[in-house]
């Protein structure tokens with residue numbers, strides 16, 4: 001019975017209960033939307049300065065309570081405390097950046113009216129959309145949703161956040177922390193619950209859904225939103241590649257790529273899942289990264305798989321690769337040992353196998369030797385996903401980056417864009433659409449209003465049924481002149 005009214009989170013490492021939170025019903029969601037909508041007028045009226053002050057106090061409050069929040073993140077996700085604290089620290093940077101920069105990037109933009117309309121003034125206004133429904137995942141339960149929450153609030157919207165059912169305590173804490181510092185009520189609600197709560201939020205009268213999670217859930221949400229033409233922001237999964245040229249420092253690359261592949265137990269949307277390495281250094285690179293991976297200890301360097309059902313998916317990808325001729329450099333067909341997955345590196349894995357073509361979301365990596373960077377680029381781009389990539393090359397890093405069909409690239413680094421608040425974050429293809437972070441992330445939560453006003457009247461009036469032949473002739477002459 002309690003399952004119907006509560007969502008319960010458990011420690012992935014021990015299975016012990018961590019917390020119980022309400023399973024928010026569709027009726028309650030509808031009520032929250034009404035309240036948020038009513039309160040949003042006041043939030044909007046505060047202007048950029050007023051909201052900046054409140055959001056900066058929130059960032060300050062969060063910075064003073066990193067350890068408290070990190071403890072809940074660690075308990076609910078199973079990740080080490082230090083990883084949880086790092087995630088929260090980066091998220092706070094985003095709150096602060098969005099608060100400080102919203103006024104700059106969302107102020108009215110003046111436009112040239114053009115010669116035909118020289119007697120008019122023209123400007124664009126950026127207006128908050130209203131109430132934003134934000135649906136989040138569990139893997140980075142603070143950093144990921146904050147990319148929408150902070151930017152939507154800074155742009156002048158009210159927010160209803162539905163955290164993952166695996167991390168309701170983190171979501172609940174975030175809501176309480178905002179209410180502890182914000183004098184305004186009803187601006188930021190947290191609605192805990194499972195997929196049904198997410199579906200109810202999607203069907204409610206919110207003005208936009210900002211979703212982060214798997215591509216398959218993203219498609220369901222987009223389908224519901226299509227019925228009412230509710231705009232959607234989709235931050236979905238990926239199978240991000242690392243492209244490694246022959247002129248790199250192998251030790252440095254191996255260490256960074258290993259961390260990006262296996263940190264957070266491989267449960268990172270922009271984590272590296274496949275490596276394309278120049279054949280001249282493929283052997284040396286494989287040996288180095290395998291040696292480093294063999295030193296990793298599941299449960300010490302990374303935690304248990306947060307979502308028990310993911311273990312079966314990881315296992316199926318490893319077994320599929322093995323059945324199709326993969327060779328294990330590290331780990332084995334038995335790498336999945338609940339609640340952990342041991343570090344696993346495979347080579348000779350076909351490109352259409354599950355481990356390469358689908359998101360594995362575990363501490364696994366495939367390595368393929370390529371004859372040229374052109375081949376690496378083609379294989380990277382062949383994916384149905386296009387979230388991010390890491391490129392390693394002394395001479396042609398940026399040139400390779402410019403040919404990748406994905407939303408983000410780190411050159412001679414890994415996932416560097418996540419900690420750069422001014423940079424847009426998001427993917428293409430089945431990795432999603434729209435952007436969080438940066439000016440683009442702020443503009444994701446506004447609509448534009450074009451305002452054109454008469455400055456002075458001129459005799460050439462063409463917006464009338466009484467337009468004369470002389471006016472028609474003048475317009476044609478002018479257009480020909482302008483387009484010679």
Ligand code: NAD
Pocket residue numbers: 135136137138139140144162163164165193194195196197198199200202212213214215216217218220221235236237238268269270307359361387426427431432
């Ligand atoms: P998920 O799709 O299972 O769930 C995400 C959220 O959607 C949860 O809050 C869940 O309750 C909710 N949900 C589930 N079904 C729903 C429905 N029918 N209607 C509305 N809401 C519903 O994803 P997950 O397992 O929580 O997260 C892991 C996935 O998230 C991975 O694919 C990862 O790559 C992706 N991810 C992407 C980014 C990014 O920014 N691109 C960041 C983090 C995670």
